[in-house]
Amino acid sequence: MGKERAIEIRIPNNLTFEKQILSEIFIRIGYPFAFVQSFTSIHAAKIAYAVNDDVADIFIKKMDDDWKNISFPSTTKIENTWLVYLPGKKPTTLIKKKTLDFDIVGMGYFFLSGKAMELEKKNLHIFIELCKYPLFDIACDSLKKIIITSTDYARLYSNTPSLWPNNAKLAVVISHDIDHIVMGGISKVRYIFSNNRNNFQNIKKKIVKIMMELYNYGPKNSYAKIDRCIEIEKCADIRSTFFVYAGEPAFPFNPLYLLDDIILWKNKRVHLFKVLYGIEKEGWEIGLHGSICASQEENYLQDEYNNIVRRLPNINLMSIRHHRLSFDYEKTWDLHKKRGFLIDSTIGCNRINGFAAGTAFPFTVLDNDNNTDKLLEVPVIVQDIVVNRYIRKHYNSCVPLIKDICEVINNSGGGVLTQIWHIERMSGRSGNKMLTCFKDVLSYLAGLHVWFATLSQVREAWLEKKKELIISNE
Numbered sequence: 482m483g484k485e486r487a488i489e490i491r492i493p494n495n496l497t498f499e500k501q502i503l504s505e506i507f508i509r510i511g512y513p514f515a516f517v518q519s520f521t522s523i524h525a526a527k528i529a530y531a532v533n534d535d536v537a538d539i540f541i542k543k544m545d546d547d548w549k550n551i552s553f554p555s556t557t558k559i560e561n562t563w564l565v566y567l568p569g570k571k572p573t574t575l576i577k578k579k580t581l582d583f584d585i586v587g588m589g590y591f592f593l594s595g596k597a598m599e600l601e602k603k604n605l606h607i608f609i610e611l612c613k614y615p616l617f618d619i620a621c622d623s624l625k626k627i628i629i630t631s632t633d634y635a636r637l638y639s640n641t642p643s644l645w646p647n648n649a650k651l652a653v654v655i656s657h658d659i660d661h662i663v664m665g666g667i668s669k670v671r672y673i674f675s676n677n678r679n680n681f682q683n684i685k686k687k688i689v690k691i692m693m694e695l696y697n698y699g700p701k702n703s704y705a706k707i708d709r710c711i712e713i714e715k716c717a718d719i720r721s722t723f724f725v726y727a728g729e730p731a732f733p734f735n736p737l738y739l740l741d742d743i744i745l746w747k748n749k750r751v752h753l754f755k756v757l758y759g760i761e762k763e764g765w766e767i768g769l770h771g772s773i774c775a776s777q778e779e780n781y782l783q784d785e786y787n788n789i790v791r792r793l794p795n796i797n798l799m800s801i802r803h804h805r806l807s808f809d810y811e812k813t814w815d816l817h818k819k820r821g822f823l824i825d826s827t828i829g830c831n832r833i834n835g836f837a838a839g840t841a842f843p844f845t846v847l848d849n850d851n852n853t854d855k856l857l858e859v860p861v862i863v864q865d866i867v868v869n870r871y872i873r874k875h876y877n878s879c880v881p882l883i884k885d886i887c888e889v890i891n892n893s894g895g896g897v898l899t900q901i902w903h904i905e906r907m908s909g910r911s912g913n914k915m916l917t918c919f920k921d922v923l924s925y926l927a928g929l930h931v932w933f934a935t936l937s938q939v940r941e942a943w944l945e946k947k948k949e950l951i952i953s954n955e
């Protein structure tokens with residue numbers, strides 16, 4: 482792709498924040514682009530942002546600052562495209578006299594700032610509705626169509642570079658959160674006693690539950706089946722990311738285990754950290770499964786980081802995902818940047834499979850200091866919690882569910898299908914069913930033209946993509 486022809490975006494130099502959002506929009510459009518102060522003579526298309534320019538093919542309105550304070554946006558469908566808009570400022574058409582008639586940058590801000598995640602606490606119903614489609618990607622895809630039809634440069638699009646390696650439109654990331662390693666383990670009993678010292682009723686209830694688990698599953702089946710999971714992935718020649726907990730087990734709602742605890746690994750009793758160390762050597766990736774507290778407070782995140790580095794000193798710890806997808810848009814990403822994480826994969830919905838960030842693409846977390854490429858978000862799209870509900874209803878396979886979501890992603894320009902498969906759900910009574918389901922999904926996806934990748938491979942490919950598409954005008 483020659484540097485001489487690019488989509489040129491004329492934008493005032495001081496709008497660095499909006500430049501970041503426009504970058505994300507034009508990366509989704511997938512054609513080389515450059516930010517300019519005035520149009521050159523060898524552009525592929527001329528876009529003016531927040532400046533009046535009669536020469537421009539399309540004018541994009543300046544972002545409405547109200548997006549920064551909004552808590553409930555509205556949605557509407559115009560010309561077959563779902564749009565998110567500020568209440569009271571409803572667009573009537575997508576494009577009016579060369580002007581994009583909706584605030585695509587404002588909408589991008591709403592999703593890429595993580596603000597949409599706040600809706601889960603404020604209005605679950607709206608949040609679930611927003612998650613059903615990758616609304617931001619759909620809007621970008623519409624803009625792409627508008628560019629093609631309203632400029633003379635449509636022919637250039639036949640040359641659009643491919644999104645992922647191997648010419649794939651869809652990348653697939655498999656990841657596992659480790660929430661329990663032993664269903665009724667001795668360490669669990671220890672924590673229950675130390676945390677409920679004065680609450681005998683609570684201790685009794687929990688111990689009975691553990692006894693029931695042991696009785697139902699038998700001691701061997703009560704261990705998380707990391708080995709089975711690795712075996713399946715090895716057979717399919719896939720590598721995944723294991724998010725492991727390293728925090729204080731005593732806190733309510735957080736996982737109850739330590740890296741020093743013992744699991745059953747190929748019929749031998751082995752320390753969890755040794756298993757992780759071994760699989761990392763074979764190409765699997767280890768990320769931190771941050772506690773709920775660590776998504777809000779620096780000292781917790783620091784402690785958990787220290788714990789994992791102490792036990793696994795030589796691993797390449799790049800990624801993080803918080804337990805229960807705990808996220809605060811004003812704090813969590815800043816803490817990650819400060820601690821040096823390069824990939825976050827916390828944005829997602831616990832209720833349905835879908836697009837909590839309005840996108841199936843990775844994106845660089847917006848940065849006030851214009852310190853870009855510091856942290857990449859790779860949103861979660863599919864969770865086994867949702868899959869489980871589905872297979873309980875439909876008994877056999879969950880492949881139709883995955884097929885639907887692949888279609889949605891492919892229809893809105895492609896992206897990454899990031900999946901969470903909890904290790905403990907592959908153990909216990911319904912574990913075998915889940916393992917079969919996992920195998921089914923992998924073989925279905927292997928039959929499509931997809932690129933299986935780990936989180937760090939996605940990051941590498943994405944940065945490469947940005948380098949290819951963003952043409953520097955210096």
Ligand SMILES: [Zn+2]
Pocket residue numbers: 658659660770803804805
């Ligand atoms: Zn978890």
